[in-house]
Amino acid sequence: METRSGKLPSILLPAAVFAGGVALWALIWKSGVFPPSALPSPLGVIRAFGEELRNGRMINDLSTSLYRVTVGFLLAVLSGVPLGTWMGQKLKARTAFLPLLNFFRNLSPLAWIPFAILWFGVGDLAAIFLIFLSGFFPVVLATMAAVAGIPAVYSRVAETYGLHGFEKVVHVTLPAIMPQIITMLRVTAGLCWLVVVAAEMIAGRDGLGFAVMDSRNGLRMDMLAAEMVLIGGIGVILDRVLVRLTKIPSVRWGYER
Amino acid sequence: MKDSPFRLNGVSVSFGAVEVLRHLSMDINHGEFVAVVGPSGCGKTTLLNVLSGHIRPSSGTLQRTGGERMVYQQDGLFPWQTVWQNIALGLREVKDPAERDSQIRELLGLIRLEGFEQHYPHQLSGGMRQRVELARALAGNSETLLMDEPFSSLDYLTRIRMRQELARILQHRPRTVVLVTHDIEEAAQLADRVIVLTERPSQVRCELSISEPRPRGLTHPEVIRAADRILKELGIQDGAPSLANGKEA
Numbered sequence: 001m002e003t004r005s006g007k008l009p010s011i012l013l014p015a016a017v018f019a020g021g022v023a024l025w026a027l028i029w030k031s032g033v034f035p036p037s038a039l040p041s042p043l044g045v046i047r048a049f050g051e052e053l054r055n056g057r058m059i060n061d062l063s064t065s066l067y068r069v070t071v072g073f074l075l076a077v078l079s080g081v082p083l084g085t086w087m088g089q090k091l092k093a094r095t096a097f098l099p100l101l102n103f104f105r106n107l108s109p110l111a112w113i114p115f116a117i118l119w120f121g122v123g124d125l126a127a128i129f130l131i132f133l134s135g136f137f138p139v140v141l142a143t144m145a146a147v148a149g150i151p152a153v154y155s156r157v158a159e160t161y162g163l164h165g166f167e168k169v170v171h172v173t174l175p176a177i178m179p180q181i182i183t184m185l186r187v188t189a190g191l192c193w194l195v196v197v198a199a200e201m202i203a204g205r206d207g208l209g210f211a212v213m214d215s216r217n218g219l220r221m222d223m224l225a226a227e228m229v230l231i232g233g234i235g236v237i238l239d240r241v242l243v244r245l246t247k248i249p250s251v252r253w254g255y256e257r
Numbered sequence: 258m259k260d261s262p263f264r265l266n267g268v269s270v271s272f273g274a275v276e277v278l279r280h281l282s283m284d285i286n287h288g289e290f291v292a293v294v295g296p297s298g299c300g301k302t303t304l305l306n307v308l309s310g311h312i313r314p315s316s317g318t319l320q321r322t323g324g325e326r327m328v329y330q331q332d333g334l335f336p337w338q339t340v341w342q343n344i345a346l347g348l349r350e351v352k353d354p355a356e357r358d359s360q361i362r363e364l365l366g367l368i369r370l371e372g373f374e375q376h377y378p379h380q381l382s383g384g385m386r387q388r389v390e391l392a393r394a395l396a397g398n399s400e401t402l403l404m405d406e407p408f409s410s411l412d413y414l415t416r417i418r419m420r421q422e423l424a425r426i427l428q429h430r431p432r433t434v435v436l437v438t439h440d441i442e443e444a445a446q447l448a449d450r451v452i453v454l455t456e457r458p459s460q461v462r463c464e465l466s467i468s469e470p471r472p473r474g475l476t477h478p479e480v481i482r483a484a485d486r487i488l489k490e491l492g493i494q495d496g497a498p499s500l501a502n503g504k505e506a
Contacts, residue, residue: 175337253336253379
């Protein structure tokens with residue numbers, strides 16, 4: 001339990017660590033271990049940030065990447081959760097599909113990049129396809145495991161009180177796994193955000209991943225570092241947004257027991 | 258006089274090679290409170306599952322009339338639903354929302370949890386949760402309450418209080434009750450009839466009736482006498498059982 005008096009240190013402590021990190025970076029830059037072309041200064045990165053914001057490229061790349069991740073992630077969740085729910089209830093389906101799912105889950109989605117380009121060309125579709133692949137298998141597996149682990153007593157209660165079929169799924173099965181679903185959404189969204197950058201580096205003409213490659217090719221390491229800061233920051237924000245789901249009253253039980 | 262809610266005739270249950278229940282025959286009468294006690298692992302819960310229809314007898318016949326609802330040891334409530342929603346689950350056949358709301362409110366009053374309707378189960382104590390579960394099971398018009406060691410996860414004082422609550426609530430909402438328990442005091446204090454089962458494969462070792470009307474105090478002489486007899490029947494307390502084998506006159 002966090003106490004009230006822990007409020008201030010919870011801001012100050014991370015801020016101090018952050019400031020220390022930036023100071024260390026500045027020190028290394030100053031020491032000249034790396035040539036200026038290989039390591040930009042903190043101030044240089046802030047300037048590059050301003051430049052990128054002014055010419056609007058960064059906002060474009062950001063919205064492009066966010067669009068791809070959102071679509072790919074939603075497709076993975078909207079198809080993976082129903083499939084996982086079904087499999088969680090059917091032992092035979094699990095037996096049949098589990099090895100295949102495990103295979104694809106352990107196959108890096110980046111290995112699909114050449115096929116993605118061949119099938120969908122360079123652009124939105126290829127990236128969305130790759131993000132879908134990175135999200136789909138973990139979503140199915142996590143949902144399946146969660147459904148298979150629902151305590152039997154809930155099914156019996158549902159039966160006693162006349163909840164069957166679709167009504168049971170909506171009022172019992174899905175609420176019973178919602179805490180695990182939310183955790184799974186956070187993990188998967190993080191994974192998708194990692195993959196979109198890698199995918200765009202190879203199969204993109206825009207987006208943050210492409211911007212990283214473009215800055216490297218232009219030897220603009222200050223811009224590259226600014227983009228890295230943005231990519232990491234957005235990843236944190238995505239997680240902070242999803243963590244809000246755990247505040248919904250009807251899922252609190254999953255985190256407080 | 259209504260039919261017996263349960264009539265078991267030579268019911269046996271086996272899981273593979275393990276025989277759990279052997280030739281159980283009993284009638285449970287309308288409005289009666291029956292407690293089933295026995296050594297742990299003797300098949301008490303199996304018997305409840307037979308009564309609820311979740312396990313089919315391997316042989317023998319079972320007649321059931323009227324609906325039945327189960328109160329579980331713990332965590333039988335849906336944790337994602339509020340107290341109000343959980344109780345409403347027991348009233349799904351009531352279509353008129355105003356009527357349903359008024360019945361929920363009445364049940365909340367009965368279990369003395371007014372003001373907690375928007376709480377979730379994890380925000381309540383164990384005793385409060387079991388009261389909500391009781392209210393859910395009592396909602397509507399099902400004939401029988403099946404209780405599977407409903408108070409066993411509670412601390413001793415809460416358990417004693419819950420027994421009094423159950424006895425009081427049953428006065429307002431009479432039901433046929435089958436209570437499975439290993440708490441001998443509980444059986445002696447609450448039941449009209451106690452069925453003592455033997456070790457597995459379970460048979461009826463003896464039945465004893467307690468004529469003192471409910472509710473009774475924990476230290477009522479009848480309750481203590483009954484507890485003493487049950488203990489002797491189970492071979493836990495020294496001394497021959499005061500009645501050889503069978504019903505009290």
